[in-house]
Amino acid sequence: xxxxxxxxxxxxxxxxxxxxxxxxxxxxxxxxxxxxxxxxxxxxxxxxxxxxxxxxxxxxxxxxxxxxxxxxxxxxxxxxxxxxxxxxxxxxxxxxxxxxxxxxxxxxxxxxxxxxxxxxxxxxxxxxxxxxxxxxxxxxxxxxxxxxxxxxxxxxxxxxxxxxxxxxxxxxxxxxxxxxxxxxxxxxxxxxxxxxxxxxxxxxxxxxxxxxxxxxxxxxxxxxxxxxxxxxxxxxxxxxxxxxxxxxxxxxxxxxxxxxxxxxxxxxxxxxxxxxxxxxxxxxxxxxxxxxxxxxxxxxxxxxxxxxxxxxxxxxxxxxxxxxxxxxxxxxxxxxxxxxxxxxxxxxxxxxxxxxxxxxxxxxxxxxxxxxxxxxxxxxxxxxxxxxxxxxxxxxxxxxxxxxxxxxxxxxxxxxxxxxxxxxxxxxxxxxxxxxxxxxxxxxxxxxxxxxxxxxxxxxxxxxxxxxxxxxxxxxxxxxxxxxxxxxxxxxxxxxxxxxxxxxxxxxxxxxxxxxxxxxxxxxxxxxxxxxxxxxxxxxxxxxxxxxxxxxxxxxxxxxxxxxxxxxxxxxxxxxxxxxxxxxxxxxxxxxxxxxxxxxxxxxxxxxxxxxxxxxxxxxxxxxxxxxxxxx
Amino acid sequence: xxxxxxxxxxxxxxxxxxxxxxxxxxxxxxxxxxxxxxxxxxxxxxxxxxxxxxxxxxxxxxxxxxxxxxxxxxxxxxxxxxxxxxxxxxxxxxxxxxxxxxxxxxxxxxxxxxxxxxxxxxxxxxxxxxxxxxxxxxxxxxxxxxxxxxxxxxxxxxxxxxxxxxxxxxxxxxxxxxxxxxxxxxxxxxxxxxxxxxxxxxxxxxxxxxxxxxxxxxxxxxxxxxxxxxxxxxxxxxxxxxxxxxxxxxxxxxxxxxxxxxxxxxxxxxxxxxxxxxxxxxxxxxxxxxxxxxxxxxxxxxxxxxxxxxxxxxxxxxxxxxxxxxxxxxx
Numbered sequence: 001x002x003x004x005x006x007x008x009x010x011x012x013x014x015x016x017x018x019x020x021x022x023x024x025x026x027x028x029x030x031x032x033x034x035x036x037x038x039x040x041x042x043x044x045x046x047x048x049x050x051x052x053x054x055x056x057x058x059x060x061x062x063x064x065x066x067x068x069x070x071x072x073x074x075x076x077x078x079x080x081x082x083x084x085x086x087x088x089x090x091x092x093x094x095x096x097x098x099x100x101x102x103x104x105x106x107x108x109x110x111x112x113x114x115x116x117x118x119x120x121x122x123x124x125x126x127x128x129x130x131x132x133x134x135x136x137x138x139x140x141x142x143x144x145x146x147x148x149x150x151x152x153x154x155x156x157x158x159x160x161x162x163x164x165x166x167x168x169x170x171x172x173x174x175x176x177x178x179x180x181x182x183x184x185x186x187x188x189x190x191x192x193x194x195x196x197x198x199x200x201x202x203x204x205x206x207x208x209x210x211x212x213x214x215x216x217x218x219x220x221x222x223x224x225x226x227x228x229x230x231x232x233x234x235x236x237x238x239x240x241x242x243x244x245x246x247x248x249x250x251x252x253x254x255x256x257x258x259x260x261x262x263x264x265x266x267x268x269x270x271x272x273x274x275x276x277x278x279x280x281x282x283x284x285x286x287x288x289x290x291x292x293x294x295x296x297x298x299x300x301x302x303x304x305x306x307x308x309x310x311x312x313x314x315x316x317x318x319x320x321x322x323x324x325x326x327x328x329x330x331x332x333x334x335x336x337x338x339x340x341x342x343x344x345x346x347x348x349x350x351x352x353x354x355x356x357x358x359x360x361x362x363x364x365x366x367x368x369x370x371x372x373x374x375x376x377x378x379x380x381x382x383x384x385x386x387x388x389x390x391x392x393x394x395x396x397x398x399x400x401x402x403x404x405x406x407x408x409x410x411x412x413x414x415x416x417x418x419x420x421x422x423x424x425x426x427x428x429x430x431x432x433x434x435x436x437x438x439x440x441x442x443x444x445x446x447x448x449x450x451x452x453x454x455x456x457x458x459x460x461x462x463x464x465x466x467x468x469x470x471x472x473x474x475x476x477x478x479x480x481x482x483x484x485x486x487x488x489x490x491x492x493x494x495x496x497x498x499x500x501x502x503x504x505x506x507x508x509x510x511x512x513x514x515x516x517x518x519x520x521x522x523x524x525x526x527x528x529x530x531x532x533x534x535x536x537x538x539x540x541x542x543x544x545x546x547x548x549x550x551x552x553x554x555x556x557x558x559x560x561x562x563x564x565x566x567x568x569x570x571x572x573x574x575x576x577x578x579x580x581x582x583x584x585x586x587x588x589x590x591x592x593x594x595x596x597x598x599x600x601x602x603x604x605x606x607x608x609x610x611x612x613x614x615x616x617x618x619x620x621x622x623x624x625x626x627x628x629x630x631x632x
Numbered sequence: 633x634x635x636x637x638x639x640x641x642x643x644x645x646x647x648x649x650x651x652x653x654x655x656x657x658x659x660x661x662x663x664x665x666x667x668x669x670x671x672x673x674x675x676x677x678x679x680x681x682x683x684x685x686x687x688x689x690x691x692x693x694x695x696x697x698x699x700x701x702x703x704x705x706x707x708x709x710x711x712x713x714x715x716x717x718x719x720x721x722x723x724x725x726x727x728x729x730x731x732x733x734x735x736x737x738x739x740x741x742x743x744x745x746x747x748x749x750x751x752x753x754x755x756x757x758x759x760x761x762x763x764x765x766x767x768x769x770x771x772x773x774x775x776x777x778x779x780x781x782x783x784x785x786x787x788x789x790x791x792x793x794x795x796x797x798x799x800x801x802x803x804x805x806x807x808x809x810x811x812x813x814x815x816x817x818x819x820x821x822x823x824x825x826x827x828x829x830x831x832x833x834x835x836x837x838x839x840x841x842x843x844x845x846x847x848x849x850x851x852x853x854x855x856x857x858x859x860x861x862x863x864x865x866x867x868x869x870x871x872x873x874x875x876x877x878x879x880x881x882x883x884x885x886x887x888x889x890x891x892x893x894x895x896x897x898x899x900x901x902x903x904x905x906x907x908x909x910x911x912x913x914x915x916x917x918x919x920x921x922x923x924x925x926x927x928x929x930x931x932x933x934x935x936x937x938x939x940x941x942x943x944x945x946x947x948x949x950x951x952x953x954x955x956x957x958x959x960x961x962x963x
Contacts, residue, residue, distance in 0.1 A: 064862055066858060066861050066862055098866075098867055103864040103865075103866065104864060105864075106861070106862055106863070106864040107862060107863035107864030107865075108864060111862065111863070112859075112862045114855055114858070114859060116855060119854060119855045119856060120855040120856055120858075120859045121856055121859065122856045122860070122874050122877075122878070123953070123954055124874075124877050124878060124951075124952060124953060124954075125873075125874075125877075126953075133860075133863055133865070134863040134864065137863060137864050137865060138864060169953045169954070169957065171953075171954060171957075172957065182859075185859075185863070
């Protein structure tokens with residue numbers, strides 16, 4: 001450690017002791033933080049780990065003095081000693097949150113990066129305006145100088161053209177750049193402490209890696225301490241010096257990152273570590289959800305008939321051939337007359353077979369066309385070209401030729417589970433209505449039958465039958481996703497498209513849902529198309545994995561094979577960008593991932609460009625890689 | 633710039649379409665002004681000079697086909713000839729005269745009145761949600777919303793007369809009616825103006841306070857507000873720079889629909905206060921099938937609406953970068 005000459009008391013720049021925060025609720029007060037104590041030392045990173053609702057964010061809010069109006073610090077202290085002002089010490093807990101002293105600390109000495117860069121910035125103001133704001137608030141400088149500093153900061157966080165970027169609005173930037181702007185906004189005043197509240201949770205793995213690298217670099221350049229709030233143990237292993245594990249507003253365990261990962265003592269921490277899907281899981285190993293879900297009895301005889309051998313052998317469950325979807329971007333003059341046309345491919349020449357009962361993983365970064373593909377499969381979006389053939393228990397159905405009544409009759413065979421269980425369930429319908437709705441739409445059974453079916457489905461997904469009369473808001477994220485799955489299963493589909501079903505959930509809940517999905521597949525013989533950007537999750541659930549980039553398949557392989565021995569450079573980069581919750585497999589921040597999402601920069605023979613045609617080549621059995629045509 | 637030009641050009645077909653619809657509606661009732669005039673005369677037992685009627689019918693083109701009538705009306709309209717009012721026996725432009733300007737004056741002032749009152753109260757209510765101040769202001773707002781306008785108008789007329797000696801009704805002292813504009817006249821107009829502005833504005837203000845409060849409450853808990861607070865921004869500046877700015881959008885989007893609703897909603901009040909605005913006259917014209925007068929009024933109202941929508945769209949584009957920058961991209 002570089003700051004050894006400092007006395008220990010100065011070394012600890014933030015010291016929280018016995019902090020209690022309570023929320024005033026209509027039914028009495030709720031304790032969000034219960035005697036929390038920890039210390040952040042100068043220039044180091046402390047990670048605050050826990051599930052949602054464990055009080056991590058309340059802790060950050062308390063430090064910044066931005067607690068909601070119904071929350072109060074009951075007791076305890078938050079001692080803050082700014083290393084730039086020697087011998088100065090304030091107790092944040094005793095300051096008035098809107099007072100001048102607190103405001104000068106907030107944004108000037110302590111600043112924060114939030115999780116969702118899109119909603120955390122105002123889309124009505126330019127980047128330059130929002131980034132420079134804190135500078136003009138806390139430093140007495142004139143306008144030109146301030147704008148100059150802001151530009152320098154934007155350059156520092158990786159904007160290629162800072163001067164132009166000043167005039168941009170947040171919605172004109174990609175997610176990664178937005179988060180960079182957010183970081184610039186937090187760091188422009190060179191704070192002594194940066195609070196990063198889930199800074200990379202909303203980002204793709206490759207972007208996450210870049211952002212983590214950036215934060216680390218800036219941290220050492222500006223010699224700043226960091227309080228990293230996250231639920232991702234992989235990020236913790238790669239970033240933290242010390243770790244505090246929180247559960248229900250209490251500190252469960254704290255110590256150095258080596259202690260936490262190598263000798264976890266508290267049972268909660270131990271089970272948390274076991275709940276994370278990793279690449280090196282043994283064959284057949286199950287994730288260990290922290291809170292076990294109730295065992296369910298299965299009486300699904302009337303819901304699902306197993307496939308007969310002849311039906312199974314008829315063909316693949318789903319055969320996609322040459323599926324493409326492009327959007328046309330028109331540039332027009334002011335009369336609306338088109339002067340230039342550009343085809344933008346969301347999905348390009350996509351061909352894939354999914355076997356009956358297979359669980360196929362589809363991996364790719366945001367914007368690679370995963371969701372467009374799933375919409376086309378569900379006949380919700382008209383493809384520009386291609387065909388989809390579905391094996392309906394022995395008869396081939398050409399999906400794209402279905403219209404009107406026949407399409408409606410086909411719909412029950414394929415169902416979709418959505419990513420966000422919070423917005424995909426209507427808050428105005430009871431769970432019973434939600435689960436019965438698909439049956440109602442397709443006129444299946446009478447009321448009594450539908451209610452019986454709802455009870456069976458609740459049982460199937462491990463929720464109590466009594467919960468049927470409740471409304472979605474009274475359920476947690478994981479329970480809501482169970483309801484979504486029950487709704488998708490209501491029509492007894494044979495194929496389920498799962499579009500990022502666990503990415504909005506906590507690790508422990510994620511483990512439960514993944515286990516549930518695995519069990520359901522085994523019991524009901526379902527076919528899954530599992531779409532995700534989380535490679536470890538795909539590795540756990542899928543047998544075969546398709547990697548997609550820019551609307552095209554770049555690699556297909558068996559799951560184990562793919563993760564052990566990726567062939568395509570894009571796959572390699574994706575896998576290398578996943579932070580493992582393991583101190584022996586840290587991210588290599590020095591590797592060069594230039595142009596990873598630009599196929600023109602991939603090394604030969606994988607280089608792709610719009611002018612060169614490419615094809616999928618079967619390198620080994622069941623192992624396909626996209627190379628350009630002359631490479632053979 | 634192209635956008636503005638495009639919008640202006642788009643107004644032409646819009647107005648043409650409206651003019652057609654207006655003309656059809658005016659023509660819909662059976663008969664025309666002359667027929668109801670004859671019927672009235674006969675009912676009073678007077679003899680009707682059929683030759684004069686035939687002459688008038690030809691003079692005003694009432695015997696021509698629908699298409700021809702419409703065409704001559706529209707072409708005249710463009711040239712500033714709004715047709716002839718049968719009832720007043722005068723060209724429409726003379727009948728309308730100052731009324732149009734006074735109507736616009738009352739409406740615009742009402743909008744400003746509404747905003748000036750609604751903005752601070754709305755801001756206060758939203759930031760002090762569920763406080764006594766919030767409840768009190770909300771209560772007053774609801775009273776404003778629930779009181780019939782004409783009642784309020786009568787009450788205010790009475791008090792204005794008793795305490796300020798303002799003459800009852802009208803927008804100016806009787807002495808100034810039909811007089812050329814002078815300082816005295818302007819003073820008199822201003823003295824009378826505040827009553828209709830307050831009366832017409834009250835109900836709108838109450839509604840606007842509620843909407844601003846609701847909009848702001850939505851915005852106040854958005855993450856970007858927390859971000860700004862975390863920068864150390866003082867509360868009032870924060871409020872005005874971020875959430876208020878966003879919630880302004882709907883006010884501006886409202887301008888287009890506010891103009892006509894104020895003008896048409898104010899008619900009863902205008903009758904009660906006997907304001908020399910267009911409302912009462914439009915009512916009369918519609919009742920007596922004075923088609924060119926009614927048509928001209930309706931066209932003016934539509935023109936105001938179209939202009940109002942244009943203004944609000946342009947302002948929105950200026951204020952909201954999302955509209956300005958994303959609007960250009962087409963799929």
